[in-house]
Ligand SMILES: Nc1ncnc2c1ncn2[C@@H]1O[C@H](COP(=O)(O)OP(=O)(O)OP(=O)(O)O)[C@@H](O)[C@H]1O
């Protein structure tokens with residue numbers, strides 16, 4: 001099987017209308033078909049987590065070629081929204097669309113080929129070698145149990161794994177067991193696993209959690225590079241000064257959208273107060289925003 005096979009379920013493709021027999025097969029005089037940039041979007045989306053409506057009436061767009069950050073306080077519904085955008089949680093109302101087509105109409109396999117996910121606090125399989133963990137991104141789950149991946153393993157898969165290791169600067173760890181890596185190094189391996197799938201959209205829930213500032217900045221740089229290369233990158237972030245360097249922000253509060261737009265539009269003291277109950281200063285320095293929370297001095 002080649003790397004391209006198995007990307008879509010052929011028997012589940014939408015059946016197009018048959019060409020009338022008198023239609024001319026000559027199409028070279030037609031203008032080229034231009035495709036709008038890929039887009040992941042949700043429309044009036046509501047999602048339950050347990051009995052709670054954790055996401056309420058959220059409409060938002062996450063374009064390819066951009067880094068979008070979802071921000072908001074603990075419990076705001078960020079992870080729930082991300083899971084719904086991936087099709088892992090089914091909405092109670094509204095819908096998610098991928099390239100204009102409802103996500104529910106995509107097969108699981110099609111979705112998996114387009115959307116890669118790095119879950120919040122994702123654990124890596126203890127004892128596995130870094131290279132094998134990254135190969136999981138190519139559907140090589142059985143490898144960890146000594147089985148060949150379903151559908152075989154092609155040179156394209158091998159190349160994608162090597163590329164992903166390179167793009168995340170984890171090549172030097174390839175033959176090491178994951179438990180021998182530091183938290184920050186493991187996080188980069190998780191990113192490599194997601195990139196190995198060569199997705200159209202990369203969805204990351206708190207990828208900078210537990211990372212020192214240097215690693216966090218490196219990770220954001222890696223995400224910016226992927227976005228500049230045309231991937232749609234959506235990351236849940238807590239550090240607002242880091243999030244300020246994304247292209248677009250979506251600020252959630254109690255399951256609803258409090259603000260969305262450019263960092264300048266979203267990161268206002270009024271919005272921060274409404275979302276976090278926080279007095280904060282927002283400074284501009286060399287064209288970037290810095291959020292300084294007011295911290296009490298104690299008594
Ligand atoms: N299975 C569940 N049963 C009941 N409530 C749930 C369940 N799962 C999530 N919730 C609640 O839904 C709300 C949103 O949760 P979610 O995990 O989406 O928040 P979050 O914004 O990702 O928070 P954090 O920043 O802490 O990760 C929270 O109040 C949470 O307690």
Ligand SMILES: [Mg+2]
Nearest residue numbers: 078079080120
């Ligand atoms: Mg969360």
